Amino acid sequence: MHEPIYDAVIIGGGPAGLNAALMLGRARKNAVVLDEGRPRNAVTREAHGFLTRDGIAPGELRRIAKEQISRYPGITFMEDTAQWVTGADGNFQITTSQGVILHCKKLLFTVGMKDRPLNIPGxxxxxxxxxxxxxxxxxxxxxxxxxxxxxxxxxxxxxxxxxxxxxxxxxxxxxxxxxxxxxxxxxxxxxxxxxxxxxxxxxxxxxxxxxxxxxxxxxxxxxxxxxxRPDLRIGSDLPQTLGCEVTEAGTVVVDEFGRTSVPGVYSAGDAVTMRHQAIAAASSGAMAAAALNNELNLDAWRNHG
Missing domain, CATH: 3.50.50.60 (FAD/NAD(P)-binding domain)
Known part of the structure; x- marks a missing residue:
């Protein structure tokens, strides 16, 4: 039995990844959101500056997002970590820490940032x-x-x-x-x-x-x-391992549509900028997902014309 080939795998389930999933679900695409369930903002009690959700607990924001995304049958959530990525545009393979193998046409990294250890006692x-x-x-x-x-x-x-x-x-x-x-x-x-x-x-x-x-x-x-000012590192080294260009600060280099230097690979959210705002990350994820979807539609059009 052949493994299913998803239209996209979204690696990272914060605001960028969730808004990307919403866009792809509404575009009738099949996508997996792969997330380890340990968001950086879990230490905070409230998230602010997010229109209609000012003061919401970060976990509650994610709960509501997943509830709304669940209306779209093409989206699947997996609590797991991407360990390795191989392949190329149109045929990527992701191996997770739990040994699951996922195949997809496009990749979207929304891996955010992680704090390095805080070196001041207290x-x-x-x-x-x-x-x-x-x-x-x-x-x-x-x-x-x-x-x-x-x-x-x-x-x-x-x-x-x-x-x-x-x-x-x-x-x-x-x-x-x-x-x-x-x-x-x-x-x-x-x-x-x-x-x-x-x-x-x-x-x-x-x-x-x-x-x-x-x-x-x-x-x-x-x-x-x-x-x-925190000392941050990107949430995963997989974009760089796959060949994506990164800056000296460690962020993934993307164009205005979230495309990286590797064909078929997109990135969005805190992974691509030093301006970290939940609402900006969500917007970034939405725009990258729209561009990714447009590319999928164009590929399908060309291949079946």
Whole structure:
């Protein structure tokens, strides 16, 4: 008995992958959404900035999405991990960690990003509860509260004017050499921004809510929120293994339609950009799925004309 050949396999089941599945289901395509069930935003209690779903729990957003997608019989969900991909456009083969082999015509990587280990003691305990990476996602709930910004160099000088729109009570901790010019330090002094370059000993919290940042010299900085830039890696190395071009930052290079440098392979969502917003990822997945579907239809037209 021959294995079925799906129109597409979507590797990754976050907002990008789910919206792609919705588009392909409505386009009458047969596709599998392959996802390990461990999303990066599982640490957060609420997702924000997603129209009609502001404040929803990330798991609930996925539940509703799957419920709505289930109306379309062509879409199948598998909780598994893609371990290996071989083949070429029109005939890809995916082997999963559970030994399942899937055959498909097109591939769509929506693998997102994963956090590398957080190297500051106590940061893991507050991440997603009172330590965040995006003020657009979580700044409103912490407006006017005292924040500590963990950053340095050019990243810090980019971030600080941005977050000043949510609170004017913040301190910059660089956890070592600040990487700033004297002109930048003077700019911080002029705006009354405290700067500490002493390494951080620990972040002290109660039930996930940060109380203070303790430096190695004993300085304690009271705060109710921490914002920091995470150290991220792409959620899977399969795109690169397959030959897709990637940037120095590790994101997959795609054109405006989500096409990678490998024929028949698409990518969308956080895997292709450093601008991480759930609603933007969903939009990216929808557009890539539409382009993938158009290519499938054109292939069928040419082959049966």
């Amino acid at each position: 940061l893991t305990e507050v991440y997603g509860k009172s330590a965040f990476v995006c003020p657009y996602c979580d700044g409103w709930e912490l407006r006017d509260e005292p924040w500590v910004i963990l950053s340095n160099g050019a990243d810090a000088m980019h971030f600080i004017p941005l977050i000043a729109g949510w609170t004017d009570r913040f301190t910059l901790c660089t956890n070592g050499p600040d990487g700033l010019t004297e002109a930048e330090r003077e700019d911080l002094r002029r705006h009354g921004v405290p700067l500490y370059d002493t390494p951080i000993r620990s972040i002290e919290s109660e039930e996930g809510i940060v109380q203070q940042v303790l430096l190695e010299d004993g300085t304690a900085i009271a705060c109710r929120a921490i914002f920091f």
